Amino acid sequence: MSDESRQNILNRLRIQKDLEKFTAGALVRHPNLEDLIANIAALERSEQDQIYRGTELLARSNPELAAHFVAQAPAAFHAMGSDGAQEWLDSAIEIFDHRGLGFAVDYLQDVNSFAEAYAGRHAQCAFDQASVFLRHFVRGLGGRELRIATDEETFTDTEALYLPESFSVFPEAEQNFTLYKLTAVHLWAQTWYGTWRYQVLEKLLRHFDTDVVLPIFNRLECIRLDACLARELPGVAREMKAFGGHDDDEEQVWQTWRTLASVLEQRDASAEDSLQLITAFIGAPLPPLKLYQGEMFAGKVRQAMFARIEREKAAFQRAMEDMRNEGDGPEGVGADAAQKPLVDIQPTDNQTESDLNLSMQVSVDGKLQQLPEHLKDLVGSILQDFGEIPDQHMDRMDLGEYNDDLQAQSGDGADEAAADLSAEGAFTYREWDCVRNRFREAFCTLRELPVPPGDESFVTETLEKHRGLMKSIKKTFEAVLGESKLQRRQSDGDDIDLDALIEAYADFTQGREMSEYLYTRYRNQERNIAVMFMVDMSGSTLGWVNDAERESLVLLCEALELLGDRYAIYGFSGRTNKRCEVYKIKEFEEPYSLEVRQRISGIRPKAYTRMGVAIRHLGHLLHQTRARTKLLITLSDGRPEDYGGYKGKYGIEDTRHALLESRQGGIHSFCITIDNEAQEYLPHMYGPANYAVIDEVQKLPYKVADIYRRLTT
Amino acid sequence: MSTTAIRTAHNLVTREPYYQPVGNEVQVFAAAYHNQLPVLLKGPTGCGKTRFIEYMAWTLKRPMVTVACHDDLTASDLIGRYLVKGGETVWVDGPLTGAVRHGSICYLDEVVEARKDTSVVIHPLCDDRRLLPIEKLGEVLSAPPEFCLAISYNPGYQSVLKDLKQSTRQRFVALEFNYPNAELEQTIIEKESGIDAAIARQLVKFGHMTRNLKGSGLDEGASTRLLVNAAKLMVSDVAPVIATDAAIAQALTDDTDMLKAVHELSRSIF
Numbered sequence: 001m002s003d004e005s006r007q008n009i010l011n012r013l014r015i016q017k018d019l020e021k022f023t024a025g026a027l028v029r030h031p032n033l034e035d036l037i038a039n040i041a042a043l044e045r046s047e048q049d050q051i052y053r054g055t056e057l058l059a060r061s062n063p064e065l066a067a068h069f070v071a072q073a074p075a076a077f078h079a080m081g082s083d084g085a086q087e088w089l090d091s092a093i094e095i096f097d098h099r100g101l102g103f104a105v106d107y108l109q110d111v112n113s114f115a116e117a118y119a120g121r122h123a124q125c126a127f128d129q130a131s132v133f134l135r136h137f138v139r140g141l142g143g144r145e146l147r148i149a150t151d152e153e154t155f156t157d158t159e160a161l162y163l164p165e166s167f168s169v170f171p172e173a174e175q176n177f178t179l180y181k182l183t184a185v186h187l188w189a190q191t192w193y194g195t196w197r198y199q200v201l202e203k204l205l206r207h208f209d210t211d212v213v214l215p216i217f218n219r220l221e222c223i224r225l226d227a228c229l230a231r232e233l234p235g236v237a238r239e240m241k242a243f244g245g246h247d248d249d250e251e252q253v254w255q256t257w258r259t260l261a262s263v264l265e266q267r268d269a270s271a272e273d274s275l276q277l278i279t280a281f282i283g284a285p286l287p288p289l290k291l292y293q294g295e296m297f298a299g300k301v302r303q304a305m306f307a308r309i310e311r312e313k314a315a316f317q318r319a320m321e322d323m324r325n326e327g328d329g330p331e332g333v334g335a336d337a338a339q340k341p342l343v344d345i346q347p348t349d350n351q352t353e354s355d356l357n358l359s360m361q362v363s364v365d366g367k368l369q370q371l372p373e374h375l376k377d378l379v380g381s382i383l384q385d386f387g388e389i390p391d392q393h394m395d396r397m398d399l400g401e402y403n404d405d406l407q408a409q410s411g412d413g414a415d416e417a418a419a420d421l422s423a424e425g426a427f428t429y430r431e432w433d434c435v436r437n438r439f440r441e442a443f444c445t446l447r448e449l450p451v452p453p454g455d456e457s458f459v460t461e462t463l464e465k466h467r468g469l470m471k472s473i474k475k476t477f478e479a480v481l482g483e484s485k486l487q488r489r490q491s492d493g494d495d496i497d498l499d500a501l502i503e504a505y506a507d508f509t510q511g512r513e514m515s516e517y518l519y520t521r522y523r524n525q526e527r528n529i530a531v532m533f534m535v536d537m538s539g540s541t542l543g544w545v546n547d548a549e550r551e552s553l554v555l556l557c558e559a560l561e562l563l564g565d566r567y568a569i570y571g572f573s574g575r576t577n578k579r580c581e582v583y584k585i586k587e588f589e590e591p592y593s594l595e596v597r598q599r600i601s602g603i604r605p606k607a608y609t610r611m612g613v614a615i616r617h618l619g620h621l622l623h624q625t626r627a628r629t630k631l632l633i634t635l636s637d638g639r640p641e642d643y644g645g646y647k648g649k650y651g652i653e654d655t656r657h658a659l660l661e662s663r664q665g666g667i668h669s670f671c672i673t674i675d676n677e678a679q680e681y682l683p684h685m686y687g688p689a690n691y692a693v694i695d696e697v698q699k700l701p702y703k704v705a706d707i708y709r710r711l712t713t
Numbered sequence: 714m715s716t717t718a719i720r721t722a723h724n725l726v727t728r729e730p731y732y733q734p735v736g737n738e739v740q741v742f743a744a745a746y747h748n749q750l751p752v753l754l755k756g757p758t759g760c761g762k763t764r765f766i767e768y769m770a771w772t773l774k775r776p777m778v779t780v781a782c783h784d785d786l787t788a789s790d791l792i793g794r795y796l797v798k799g800g801e802t803v804w805v806d807g808p809l810t811g812a813v814r815h816g817s818i819c820y821l822d823e824v825v826e827a828r829k830d831t832s833v834v835i836h837p838l839c840d841d842r843r844l845l846p847i848e849k850l851g852e853v854l855s856a857p858p859e860f861c862l863a864i865s866y867n868p869g870y871q872s873v874l875k876d877l878k879q880s881t882r883q884r885f886v887a888l889e890f891n892y893p894n895a896e897l898e899q900t901i902i903e904k905e906s907g908i909d910a911a912i913a914r915q916l917v918k919f920g921h922m923t924r925n926l927k928g929s930g931l932d933e934g935a936s937t938r939l940l941v942n943a944a945k946l947m948v949s950d951v952a953p954v955i956a957t958d959a960a961i962a963q964a965l966t967d968d969t970d971m972l973k974a975v976h977e978l979s980r981s982i983f
Contacts, residue, residue, distance in 0.1 A: 136974030139929045140922040141981075181977060232918075236981040486785075499794070506795035506802035668876070689869055695929070 012037045015048070019070055022055045026067035039074035047077050047085075054089045058096075065096060065104055072111045079115035084122075088114050124168035125176035134163075134184050141185070141233075143192050144381040145695075148184070154294035156187040157304040158196050158385075162294075163187075169291060175243075182243055182292035185236050189225040191384060193271075196301050198309070198385050200271040208278065210298045216281045218289075218296045220274040223258055227265035244290045253287040305385060312382055315680055316393050318648075319375055322684075323364065344394070360389075374683045429616045431577065434653035444613040446580040451571065454602030456594060462554045466701060470555060473705045477559045486520055493521030529712055530566040530588065530627035532618050536636040537571040537583060538609040545637050545674065546605055548700040552635065553585075553600050559705050561592050565712070566627060569596075572614035573606035576643045580613045581606070588625050611640035612654035615669075619662035631711065632662060634671045635704070639681055656685045670711060672704060724817075725776045731904050732761065732768035733897055738888050742769050745886040751839045751862040753882060756890030759936025762865045765890070766820045775859055776817040778808045782827035788834050792847055804850060809834065813845050816859030824864040825877055832881055838862055839884035869933070895921070898937055906944035912953070915982050916940050919957060922978045923965065930971050935961045953983035 016037045020027050030036060040048060051073045058066035069089065076085040088111065096104035107114075127150050134148045138161065151162035161184055167176040190196060204210065204217065230237035246254065261277055263269060289295075344363045360379050362369045371379060382389060428442040463470060487493070489500050497520045508514045533556070535549055553569060560567050568590075571583035585603065586596045615632070622630050640651035659669050671682055671691040682691040694703050745752050746769070754762045763779070770777035780791065793807035812819035821827070821835075837844045843856040864885065866877050893901060895917050902913040917940065924934030939961045946956035954976070962975040 132970040133973050133977075136926060136930050136971055137977055140926050140974060140978045142922060142925050145929070185981070233981040235979075235983055502797050503795055505797055509800075509802055693928075 008041065012041050015040055018052065019055060022052070022059045022063075023067045023070065024059065024063040026063040027070055030067065030071055036071060036074070040070070043074065043077055047082055050082055050085065051077075058089075058093070061093070061096060062101055065092075065101060065108070068105050068108045072108050076111050076115070079111070080118050084115065084118045087118065119171075120168055123171050123173050123176065124166045125173050125180055126166045127163060127180075130177055130180040134161075134180060137181065138184055138188050141188055141192070143188070144377070144384055146188065146191065153297070154183060154187070155297050155300070156190055156196075156294065157297070157300040158191050159304040159308065161187045178239060179243055179291060182236065182240055183294065185229070185233070186222075186225065186240075186292050187294050189229055190221065193225055193228045194384075194387065195221050195225070195271045195274075196305065196385075197271060197387055198305065199387075200275060201298065201302060201305065203272075203275055204298055205302065212282065213278050214296045214298060215286055216278050216284075217274060218293070219257060219287060220261055220264060220277055220281070221271060222290060222293055223261050224264040224269050224271070224274055227269070231267065240290075240292060243292060246288065246290070250288050253285060257281070257284075257287055308381070309385060311677075312378060312385075313393050315378055315677065316382060316389075317395070319378070319680065320394070322649075323362065373688070374679050377679060427617060429580075429613045431612055432654045432657035434650055444577045444580050444610070446574075446582060446613050446617050449581050449583050451583045451585055451599040451602045453595065453598035454600075454604075456598050456601060458550065458601035459554050459597045462551045462701075463558070466551070466555060469702060470558060473555060473559050474562060476709055477562050477705075488520050489515075489517040490519045490521045491517055493519030495520045527563060527565055527712070528628040529631060530622060530625045530629070531560075531568075531631040531633060531708075531712075532622045533567065533569045534614060534618050534632060534634045535569065535571045535585070535603065536609060536634070536638075537573040537603060537606045538637070538641075539573075539605050539607055540609075541637050542605040546603065548674075549635055550600055550603050551701040552704040553603075554597075555701050555705050556708065557586075557592050557596070557600070559708070566625060568621065569600070570614075570618055570621075571603055571606075572611070572618075573608065574610045574613070574642065575607040577610070577613075577646075580610050580617075582614055582617055588621075608642040608646075609636070609638065609640050609651075610642040610646055611636075611651065612658040615655065615658035615662060619658070619665065619667055622662075622667055623665050629712070630667045632667050632669045633708070633711075634669070634673075635700075636671060636673045636675070638673070638675045639678075652681050652685060659685060670707075672700075672707060674700065724778060725774075726767050726771040729771055730764055730767040731901075732764050733893065733901055733904075735890075735893050735897065738765065738890075739769070739772070741886065741888060743773070746773060746861050749843060749856075749858055749861075750886045751864070751884060753885035753887040754863060754865040754890060755868050755887060756865075757867060757869055757892070757933060757936065759938030760890045760892050761937060762890050763820070763822065766818065766863055770818045773818070775861070776812075776815060777820065778812045778817050779820045779822060780808050781822045782824050782831075784826050784828065786827040786831065788828075788830045789849075791831060791834055792845070793849075795849065809838075810845060810847065810854065812862075813838070813854050813856045813860050816857040818861045818863060821862070821864040823867065825866055832878070835862070835864075835881065836884065839881075892920075892924070892934075892937055898940070901937060902940055902944050905941040906948050908944040908948050912947060913944065915953075916944055916957075919961075919979055919982050922982075923961065923975060926971070926974070930968065930974075931965055933965070935965060939964055954979050957983070 016027075016033070019037075019040075027033065040051060043051070051070065054073070055066045055070055058069050069092065073085065076088050080088065088108075091114075092104050092108050095107050131148050138146055138148065144158075146156070147160035149160050149162055150165050152164075153162060154164055155162050163180065163183060167179045167183075169179060170176050194200065204213070226237065226240065229240065258265070260280070261274075264273055264277070360371050360383075362371055379389070382393065425447060427446045427448075429444045429446060430439040430441045431443040432438075433440050488497050490497070497518055500515065500518045504515045504518060533553070535553065541549060557567075557569075566588050567586070568588045569585040571585060572581065573583070574580035583603070583606075585599045586592070590596065611634075615634075619632060622632055639647075640655045641647045642651070646654070662669060669686055669690060671678075671686045672694065673682065673691065674694050674696075676693065676695065678691065678693050682693070692703070692707050694700055742752055742765075754765065756762055766779075767777065780786070789807065791807045791809040793805050793810045795802045796805050797803075806814065809819055811817070824831075824835075834845060837846060838856060839862060843860070845854040845856065846852075847854060866882075892898065898920065899910065899913045899917045902908060902916055903910060906913075908916075920935045920937070920940045923931065927934045943956045943960035946960055947953055951959075957979040958976055962972055962979070965975065966972060
């Protein structure tokens with residue numbers, strides 16, 4: 001007998017003895033013990049150890065159960081590897097605990113079905129695993145920002161891409177992930193290459209029975225989009241070829257369609273060409289959808305698109321109007337429309353073919369200018385819908401609506417009577433009237449009101465909920481704090497400042513007095529920052545936004561306590577100019593006490609958003625504190641708006657003016673908002689780099705602390 | 714291998730740097746130079762600010778001094794200091810003083826990074842006095858007409874501590890820089906790296922994709938400089954996706970999801 005086989009036999013004996021000991025002899029009753037032991041001996045050493053550990057663990061509960069585990073273990077390791085086997089063991093223990101020995105034994109014996117489910121689960125790619133990636137990826141591809149969401153159907157309504165909860169078509173998780181990507185690209189391509197142009201959708205809905213033709217249109221568009229993608233994104237097209245997934249027969253049908261519709265594969269083909277081909281294909285056998293291909297729902301597209309068109313048209317007209325007004329100087333606001341410069345928008349001359357990356361330019365009175373940065377997304381989105389800027393968009397705004405926007409504040413008698421507030425304890429502030437182009441002195445009356453304390457448990461719950469995040473926030477803030485700086489030219493310190501010494505020596509040899517500041521010393525940089533948080537408490541924050549605001553404040557306070565920055569928190573709201581209100585949550589000198597926490601928890605939505613007066617008041621408070629850097633951060637959910645004409649341009653201009661005033665007082669302003677349309681007005685109000693738009697409310701707590709850190713380091 | 718030490722004050726740009734004018738910046742800079750006005754260049758990183766100054770130095774036939782500013786850069790780093798040499802003290806000019814003496818173009822890169830006390834020396838030099846006080850020497854240098862001060866600044870940084878003060882910025886003629894349009898950027902990439910037009914076009918497209926991500930996870934999109942770097946790697950036979958990963962994706966972000974997205978975007982193009 002060779003050494004090796006002797007070793008093997010010894011090995012098996014050892015395993016058998018060990019396992020029998022663990023199972024208190026229960027294993028002996030196994031019908032085919034010898035084979036079982038041989039199988040176990042053939043496993044890796046680490047896997048054997050895992051079996052030992054599992055057996056020992058189970059035997060403590062029940063030796064019989066342990067014996068059944070040993071009996072099935074080799075099969076389990078073969079089918080699922082050690083991770084899967086561990087999962088199988090863990091759930092067996094759970095079943096034993098809850099349902100007893102019988103069920104647990106059955107479960108262990110049925111290792112094959114567990115292995116099957118395990119394989120399925122691990123090959124599958126869930127939406128959550130892909131969604132963040134997909135959002136970045138689709139954003140990178142270009143065009144209007146699309147939401148990524150799940151739905152039972154796979155389709156796009158041109159605002160969002162709806163994808164399945166998970167993909168498990170392929171045996172490998174990686175492949176299923178790729179399928180997610182391809183599906184998203186294909187839906188994106190519909191929005192990018194004009195499947196849902198306004199004109200196309202109109203014709204589709206007007207001339208056809210959508211139930212019948214949409215499946216045909218979908219396939220024809222698939223041919224066209226595949227060709228577009230092959231030209232523009234060859235890498236994706238390669239993967240699509242590999243992942244389309246059809247047997248030869250089905251591929252034959254696609255091939256027939258492609259031959260008949262070859263015109264769609266040409267460079268200048270558009271969705272209109274697909275429309276024209278539809279009638280020719282009615283009644284023809286439909287090829288099956290490609291794996292990455294979604295369904296089409298014209299109704300949903302129509303709904304989303306029409307809402308967007310209205311919204312964007314208004315925003316575009318507003319922007320054009322602003323440009324006209326900017327063009328004609330300060331006295332121009334009241335001037336006749338005829339005297340205002342002619343603003344037009346047109347594609348730049350050197351366009352390349354059907355490139356949707358159209359660069360547009362603006363002409364003001366015939367002079368060409370670059371399209372302002374903040375309008376690019378808006379114009380891009382309009383181009384995606386129409387392929388051009390439609391003439392209606394260039395019309396001036398309906399006069400009625402426009403006038404309403406710019407109506408001067410009227411001292412509404414009824415409101416004033418209702419307000420019936422004494423001037424006691426009230427502050428008065430002026431307001432900028434952009435129609436008259438001057439201030440309305442002492443126009444706004446503002447009061448500081450207390451916030452009724454809320455439930456303090458909100459704070460503990462928030463801290464609990466965001467425990468992981470809090471840890472990382474603290475770490476990054478500590479890093480800021482720990483940034484020690486070498487201070488030169490100190491009168492005493494850790495080390496000699498060579499530069500200073502040499503200079504001093506130079507002075508000395510020249511007969512001048514030697515400096516005594518010759519040392520360097522490390523010291524933490526002193527932060528000399530006072531920050532005022534101005535929290536939007538308008539009615540529109542009801543629900544999610546309010547919760548997110550409060551959570552952000554809790555996290556922020558914890559972080560700020562660490563930094564030692566001086567900070568104050570005030571909420572603001574109000575209804576009409578006579579009833580502007582700020583709510584004191586924390587003053588500068590106030591410690592972060594139980595009361596402050598209760599007040600944060602007690603923040604509730606109130607009325608409207610009259611921003612200008614709040615900025616003036618809080619800016620004033622901030623001005624009175626002593627700090628080298630003063631920062632006013634607004635947390636908001638939308639544009640300024642209040643009763644009596646404080647909206648649209650009027651509100652924005654007053655707010656902008658208030659910010660300019662505080663800036664003159666040396667206060668930096670920054671705005672964090674969750675309003676997706678904020679791009680239109682925030683750059684105008686706060687300046688191009690002084691705001692951040694957060695696209696999902698849930699992220700607010702995550703982001704606010706991070707933005708604050710970035711702002712102040 | 715040989716290295717050449719360059720006397721900073723005499724750094725004449727001898728070969729014409731490749732620069733593709735985008736608007737009328739060349740004309741404006743030349744006019745400012747001839748009128749002895751200092752110039753402020755605004756724009757994101759890697760869009761060609763430094764190259765532009767080199768080009769102007771070449772065009773105007775002036776030596777050029779570049780100072781990369783950092784947060785420990787003090788006024789005496791710019792002006793100069795006494796050094797001890799063999800028991801004697803010797804005054805050594807700083808780069809700014811050198812530039813004033815020789816009538817060079819002095820370029821302070823990312824000036825907001827420098828310590829606040831540098832404004833003390835910049836201010837009198839930037840208005841119509843054009844004086845550089847050297848306190849330690851008890852001298853005041855008057856800048857010759859050939860001297861020009863240019864500073865750069867990236868307005869996209871959101872830190873309130875790194876903002877250019879009004880009193881400083883209002884002394885400058887300001888030029889705004891941005892990434893060039895697609896065609897021009899393609900030409901630049903071709904010229905700089907020697908890559909063929911088709912790949913350069915794809916690189917530009919990739920650059921635009923990353924710029925779409927600005928504000929949605931990336932602080933900045935890929936600059937023209939990064940695109941050129943990637944192209945250079947490709948010319949040296951690095952596979953395109955690997956080149957974009959190394960030269961662009963990894964340079965832009967550390968976030969794994971974002972890296973994966975940028976990687977896949979690159980794979981979808983090449």
